[in-house]
Amino acid sequence: MLLTIDIGNTSIAVGIFNQKDLNATFRIATDRDNFPDEYGSLLLNLLRSANIAVDEITAAVISSTVPGLTTTFQEVCEKYFQVKPVIVGAGIKTGINILYENPKEVGPDRILHVVAGLSKYEPPLVIVDLGTACVFDAVSADGSYLGGAIAPGIGLASNALVDHAAMLHTVEFAKPSDVIGRNTVHSMQAGIYFGYVEMVEGMINRFKSELTTTSSAVTVLATGGYSSIVAADVSNIDHIEADLNLEGLRLVYEANK
Secondary structure (H helix, E strand, O other), X not given: OEEEEEEOOOEEXXXXXXXXXXXXXXXXXXXOOOOHHXXXXXXXXXXXXXXXXXXXXXXXXXXXXXXXXXXXXXXXXXXHOOOOOEEOXXXXXXXXXXXXXXXXXXXXXXXXXXXXXXXXXXOOEEEEEEOOEEXXXXXXXXXXXXXXXXXXXXXXXXXHHHHHOOOOOOOOOOOOOOOOOOOHHHHHHHHHHHHHHHHHHHHHHXXXXXXXXXXXXXXXXEEOOOHHHHHHHOOOOOEEOOOHHHHHHHHHHHHHO
């Protein structure tokens, strides 16, 4: 089985593949201060809960937007699973033509999304990742990665609002019944939820207008922790792909093993 690990700023996604089948997924909090043994013990417990034996893990692949944790999880793979992981980074084959001005600046998670997206859908594509950041990526009709846009994620924006406004307090991120709030909690929920709905829909429309120079229809994919919540009110999202990052890791591993 293949152990896939995608290390993000807020959470770490873990997937276990048996060939092409995703048998189990886990999500754990990102803690830059954890030692390898702490993460190793946690992963062993998670595998045990899914009835997966340690010796069934025969390979691993890691992607990380937190450089300090890359070596931590590399040690976890080598010590606890006796496998040397493939690390997604410079020199790794992805099969993607990257047209960014400096390809080294593109986060590995963005390329993984493109790899997985192109394995399932015909380009051109717009891929929206609603996670720590709100990231929009564009793929041309010939499958090239063009670039994108990055905005603060829903959680970041909500926390910044509370941190810098003395009379506001943390509220649950949820869809309110109306846009016009009748109390402070309702007003904040309306602003955060519907504000992001409009931002996401508006940005997708702008991306599509730049991509529709060809006759091909643009397909819009959404992924990330907030995608399943927000997408219900975003009319121009075509598909929600919750595990796009893990599928991308599997495909990159297959191309580099």
